[in-house]
Amino acid sequence: MLDIKAVRDDFPILKQQVNGKPLVYFDNAATAQKPKVVEEAIKTYYETINANIHRGVHTLSQLATDAYEESRKKVQHHIHAKEDHEIIFTPGTTFGINLVANGFGALLKAGDEILISALEHHSNIVPWQFACERSGATLKVIPMNQKGELIMEAYDALLSPNTKVVAVSHISNALGTINPIKEMIAKAHAVGAAVLIDGAQATPHIKPDVQDLDCDFYVFSGHKICGPTGTGVLYGKEAWLNKLPPYQGGGEMIKTVTFEKTTYACLPHKFEAGTPNIAGGIVLGYALDYLNQLGFDNIQAYEHELLTYGTQRLLEIEGLHIVGTAENKTSVISFNIEGLHPYDVGVIVDKLGVAVRTGHHCTQPIMDFFGIPGTIRASFSFYNTKEEIDILVEAVRKAQQMLS
C-alpha cells in the first residue's frame, strides 16, 4: 500500500496554489510531476560531474560516462531487455517512433503494408505516413468499437504476408484503453511483421517486460514517468537495430570517417549522434528508482481505485458522458457534457485550481470517430487523491451551472 501523504510530500509542486486555489493536477497523461529526488539529482549532476561523455580521458568525463551507462542498465533491467545496447536514449517517444519509421521508410517497398490502429497518437501516425510516402508502402488502420477497443477480428483480417510493420499503442492517451498487445504481437509475428509498441502511456502505470511481450521495438518518454523532459527510450531487438539504417549523422555514431566513406559505430552509439541530454539520461534512472521503490503493483492498484471512484463520481453529473469505456483501461477519464464545449469547461475548472486537458489530445482520428471536437480529460496519477476528485466534480458542476 502507498502512503499517499508521504508520497505527496515528495512533490513540492502539489503544494502550490493556482488562481488562489490549491492545485489539483489531473493532466498526468500530458506530463507527470517530478519528485524531489529527480530535481535534486539534476542539480547534483551539474554541481559535481558535469562533463561530456564517451570522449574524455579526464575524471569528470569518466564519472559522467559511468553514470550515463549505469542509467542505461537501469532502463534495461526495468523493461527486462536482454542487452544494455538494445536501449537507445532519445529525446522522447516522438523521436523514437520517427527513428524507427524513418528506417523502415528505407527498407520497405511498394506492396508492403504498415498497420497502425484507430487509437494512435499523432506521433504514431504521421511518421508512418512519411515512411509510406518514401517507400510506396500502404498504411492500414485497425478499427475500434464504440467503447474504444480495437476490433480483433478486423485485425486478424488485415494481417497478411504483405504486413511488414504493426505499430500500436500499449495504452491510448485519449481514452485510457489498454490494448491486448501481447496477443497482437504474436499474431503479427505469425505473418512475419515487426512490431513497434508506443509505450508512452503505459510506462507511467505498468512495468513492461519486453522479452515476455516479444515486441521488436518499445518506445516511451521520460517526462511521463516523473523524469526530465527531453528524455526517452527506444528499445529495439539487437537484430532489428542492426538492420535499421542510422537516423542522424554526427559525432559519436561513427567508427571511421573519411570524405569517401563512413562506417557506423556499434549499438547503441549508432543511434546516439551528437552530445545527448546527459543530465536527463542519468536522472531518468533516478525516476525509475523512485517509481520502483513505490512499486508498480501498488501504483496500479491505487490508480485503479481512483479510476473507479472518479468514474462513479463523474457519472453522477447529469448530461456527462464518458468517452472511452473499454473493459480494460487505465486511470484516464475523457468526458463531455451535453451542450458544452470542452474548452469552456476547461477554462472554468482551471479558475478553480483544477488542471485538466481539453481538446483532441493529439488524436484527431479518435475525435472524428466519435463525431466530437474534443473531450475534457482527467488523468490520475499515484499522487492524486479521492478528495481531489471531489474537487473536480464540484468544479465541473460549477462550470455546468455557469455555462448553461
Ligand SMILES: *Cc1c(COP(=O)(O)O)cnc(C)c1O
Ligand atoms: C505523449 C505521447 C506521445 C508523444 O510523446 P512525446 O513525449 O511528446 O514525444 C506518443 N504517444 C502517446 C500514446 C503519448 O501519450
